[in-house]
Amino acid sequence: MNYDVKLCRWGQTQLAAICRHETCPWKVYCSVDKRVGRWSVKTYVDIHNHVVSGKARMLKQGVIGRLFREEARRRSCLSWTDIKDEIMMRYTISVSKWICQKARRIAFDLVIQTQKQQFAKLWDYERELKRSNEGTHTEIVTNPQVSGKQQFDKFYVCFAALRRTWENCCRPIIGLDGAFLKWELKGEILAAVGRDADNRIYPIAWAIVRVEDNESWSWFVDKLKTDLDLGVGDRLTVMSDKQKGLINAVADLLPNAEHRHCARHI
Structure with missing residues (x-):
């Protein structure tokens, strides 16, 4: 070396x-x-x-890209300077800025390609979830394209064991929030969580959606309402931030719920 x-x-x-x-x-x-x-x-x-x-000179951008693929998967903020410094630290080899920049792009392309392949396996994943976790509720929503292909839109998951435990053992409090997903595929994750007997976060259900808007929140809250048999929200407390789509969805679907906002977001 x-x-x-x-x-x-x-x-x-x-x-x-x-x-x-x-x-x-x-x-x-x-x-x-x-x-x-x-x-x-x-x-x-x-x-x-x-x-x-x-x-x-054998250390080309393709080789470096494959070396840093897993690092790129873990760190979406990986920069070309990080790659250059890491190669110098690992192998005491100096690599040019241009090679590191190209290698970074290759590493991220490999990760994105893998993610696209995983999207195509969603239906297999859904079948396996239902087979191995009887009673689990899932739903995949797609939009038909002009080409005849289906474009991913939403994916909802609520495990039977989590649902039963929340209904039987947890307080009637649900926290709702969304977070951005990274990488070029974008999208957001919507989550519903409760509090267990030790006052710790207890996951109830979650969904992957393309955007966080009125339609996606209404769809998610409606699925949650059906799975947990919430009715119109009697004796239920909902905590969230002040996202407009979420506020509207709770008001429309759970009108009797006590809806409060997180102090941090206020």
Whole structure:
């Protein structure tokens, strides 16, 4: 590591690399051993007759992008300077600004591509939820496109065990709020939570929607009203921020509920 090497031979069953320094004897050759069906090193000369260069032209943006894919998944704020500094710290290799910028874009593209693939598996996920958690209520809403494809709009989940426990063991208090989802796919998560016997947050139901507006909040509160058998909100307290769509949805669907706003948002 820390030396500038290059591939001089490559194929499906063999690989060889040498040092880019003209007089350096360092080299490695490996190939697939047909007897065992595994790669094995045939030749390896671990000698460099020159100082460390701090450059590695084999470290292209595609390689760096794949190295930092999981980091990009965890940190949507990952910058090209973070990548540059991390490579220097890990491998003592200096990489240009332009390569790091391209690598960052590749890493995020890989994450987004994975997310789009996961969206296509929503219906399988829904079936598995209902199979493994009997009584769980879910709903996937899509919008038909001109092309004939379906575009994701909303997804609601309320586990049977959480619903029963809230109804039987928790106080009649529900907190409602929404939060932005990150990445280029955007969207928001709407959540309904209660308070358990230890005064801790207790999840009840949640939904993924495209935007937080009157329609999405009315849909979510209506689903919650049906699942928890809330009626018109008698003996129920709802706590939320002052989002207009949420206020309207509670007023329309749970008119008898005691609706209070979080002091932090007031």
